Amino acid sequence: MNIHEAKTHLSRLLARAADGETVLIAKAGQPIAKLTPIDAPPIGKKRRLGFLEGAFQIPDDFDTMGSDTITEAFEGEGKT
Numbered sequence: 001m002n003i004h005e006a007k008t009h010l011s012r013l014l015a016r017a018a019d020g021e022t023v024l025i026a027k028a029g030q031p032i033a034k035l036t037p038i039d040a041p042p043i044g045k046k047r048r049l050g051f052l053e054g055a056f057q058i059p060d061d062f063d064t065m066g067s068d069t070i071t072e073a074f075e076g077e078g079k080t
Helices: 003-008 010-018 067-075
Strands: 023-027 030-035
Touching (some): 003 010, 003 023, 010 023, 010 030
Antiparallel strands (some): 023 030
């Protein structure tokens, strides 16, 4: 996006950045700035996976929890 467009649509660009998108701003076709979400990891640094390991427990029946209630909500009472 060129500078003029960026100035005109700054609010929209900020909303896109807040949604996780990175926006490049260019001058004469050459990128000069990058608008990124504030919590974006620095370039070249990967997000850590598994950093919450052991912080909580997932029940063994997680995949089937509430299945009766969900089935009843979709199919109605008394249906199988």
